Amino acid sequence: MVSTLESAPTSHRYLPLTATANPSPNQSLLPLTATVSGADHLVIGDCDVPALVARFGSPLYILDETTLRTACRQYREAMVRHYPGESLVLYASKAWSCLAVCAIVGSENLGIDVVSGGELQTALGAGFLPERIYFHGNNKSREELELAIATHCRIVVDNWHELHTLVDLLVGAETPVSILLRLTPGIECHTHEYIRTGHLDSKFGFDPDQIEAVFAYVSQQPALRCIGLHAHIGSQIFELQPHEDLAGVLVQWFQKATQYGLPVTELDVGGGLGICYTEADDPPTIDAWVQTVGTAIAAACEAQDVPLPRLLCEPGRSLVGSACVTAYTVGSQKTVPGIRTYVAVDGGMSDNPRPITYQSVYRSLVANRMGAPLTETVTLAGKHCESGDVVIAAAQLPPLMAGDIVVVPGTGAYNYSMASNYNRVPRPAAVLVGQGEAHLIIQRETLQDLLRQDCIPAHLQSLTETRPQ
Template identity: 60%
Template sequence: MVTSREPLAPSRPFEVDQDLSSPNRNLTPLTTRLDGEGRLSLGDCTLSDLARRYGTPLYVLDETTLRATCRAYREALARHYPGEALAIYASKANSSLAITALVAAEGLGLDAVSAGELLTAFQGGMAGERIVLHGNNKSREELALAVAHGVTVVADNWRDLELLAELAPSFPGPARLMLRFTPGIECHTHEYIRTGHLDSKFGFDPDQLEAVLRHLTTCPWARLTGLHAHIGSQIFELQPHRDLAAVLADALALARSLGHPVEDLNVGGGLGIRYVASDDPPSIDAWVRTVAEAVVEACRERGLVLPRLLCEPGRSLVATAGVTLYEVGSRKPIPGLRTYLSVDGGMSDNPRPITYQSQYTALLADRPMAEPNETVTVAGKHCESGDVLLKDLALPPATAGDVLVVFATGAYNASMGSNYNRIPRPATVLVAEGSAELVQRREQPEDLLRYDVLPSRLRYLG
């Protein structure tokens, strides 16, 4: 039984190079093992057993890996930054009550971008004062909800400030604000996930910064406590983060010179992870050390008292903690071209390949060490030619009913999923020490009709 806590037969690490100090550099979760029959297990739960018990597609989250990445950030900040610091989980990567509870228990904060993410954070046990609200088009309702719970609002544009001023009479006291601006720093990442360059929908233009800061000195309803800038996502380079520290320090000096009690400097997130063997991201420790040293140096050069250092990891916290299980179905060989191997999920549970041309690593759950003597393209079941999860994947011969394990799917898979073709969303289980617990139920086809309304005049009576 997958819920048994009894020791398994002798097993060995699947990847011998796994390192708790840099979990974002691993291709598989930290507890990935082979069970006594040579099958893949995670958290001492055999993955093919999980597939049979809970169905597929199935998201599986490894609690040990998630806790390890949280601790890696927390401990690296304590080790490398001489002032106060806080890692804030970017919950857009994967938002659920269970993940929120784990992240809160590990002492991290959380960033949200909607009422849904806020409510998930509150009910998952995250304190309002450890939450920041992002977004380039926040509603009145979202702003009111955030302020009522003591959440720090990240002012992204003039519209945010106008709405907050209108809501101010209902505030119990001054609203805590953080000001976001674009730093004008380019990174070598996908166009859709570069947010630090000037041509971005996020943040005030840097040329507006002084005007915004001066305007806020006339707003008694606001208390500006922080500055924020973010340069992108899935970044392997370190130099842009050094450049960002200098830009933020200049903004900090300006804000403090105008009388704002700015105590927080938020450098955003963006650290990449290892999706395929050729990826070579910095470790969490190296990233934190680079950011911390750069902020310390920039503040020292400008004679600034060190701020509290905030960072917002998302992908690098949760991606490698997750895998997705699929059942193999049909096979279509095209002589001289390729062989398509179809699975029972696809772009509705992982839209990243069709959106970003993202690459992944995958194995057969019950034959992970078999000779990979076949090259296949793994296709999803959706009515879309571009619904391809993995191209030119080396696998042992796979047949219908085999379970395919795709690694590093803990970020931007569940959270970006859809019901395309009216396919229900997968379940999620959390595994640890031989126990598997359901943390998100599988949608059923009838659930997809809950919000449909059929006018009586359209009812077919024939």
């Protein structure tokens, strides 16, 4: 017997699925398919989570295909409902770039946003057409720009250096390159200072006082075909008003670009919609976010007598974040009387650097004892040699023992993509689950993998050959 989490023991009442007919994935702490089995185990995609750990090891990223596809469809369908013009949803692949994730969003008829040569190569490997790939970044290398030109993807130009480099690379080119210009709108939003990108004090984009000079310069470059404008105001945003404000600013710039003769037809409003990491988080639904953006752009165009552009948006976290959980195995414990109890797991900052980087807060549960009362508050610590390697500072959990499987939800965005080999720890495996089947999409790194790129100079060879065995 399998029950939904909504009927699970009250000890886990902070982990319900969204109780609506069409839940917005970004509002759910767990993937949409999460259930509790008769054996009191967490089940995702009809796969028993403790069984997945027994089969694939831990730490383990578990990605629910249904949740990811649902988010893709909700964005795409909401665009059709709420924006009267043409539109395209782009997946911001920096959230999680791998062949399988990119292939899923591509099969859902989304385009893709990449920020490096590696992400571009991954998108191409997953089957994306170049005209549906948009290449961002504030310091693209000459080699990356050459790759972008060769593959005919769209290039989102961030600064003067990049403009001049492109013009230099395109001397004698017969076909112009399609570009968008990234502009800094000067709009603040309430989010972590590291992930605010639209305010004036930002490393990204052309500032407002540069815009007309940029338009004038690009209009004189036959090798550049400026098809649109882009702006992005930040990440993990729960407010809708800043996106309304952005629409008015972008449409004003769009109108100004046409006055310089630029053939602009696209406006890219970026992304930034937040997700639930704890029960206190209350982000808008995907539909509400798209409605705000689509309605605001259409209204601004009507007010300024501007033809409707092709509207682009770039969700990342709100597409894949809630679709994935990370499973760990409990190891050692240490109680400091009167202060705290540390419970260590077999991962930490190398597979989830967000807590130590952004002070991000997560929730957790015990996948092999879902009904156990949450009677203890412990510090869920990572295994790395770093005092700050704490997954959750105050985790509410049942009494734990070595071998328990602790699951942390909301780890689909910026976890694998920011993972490291700190302490020479191999990066985890990832599996895609759905309809009772689990497919390996990222192999677990081995100790041999860690040495694969190492090189030993010739004068050190004798040391390695004579070392004690």
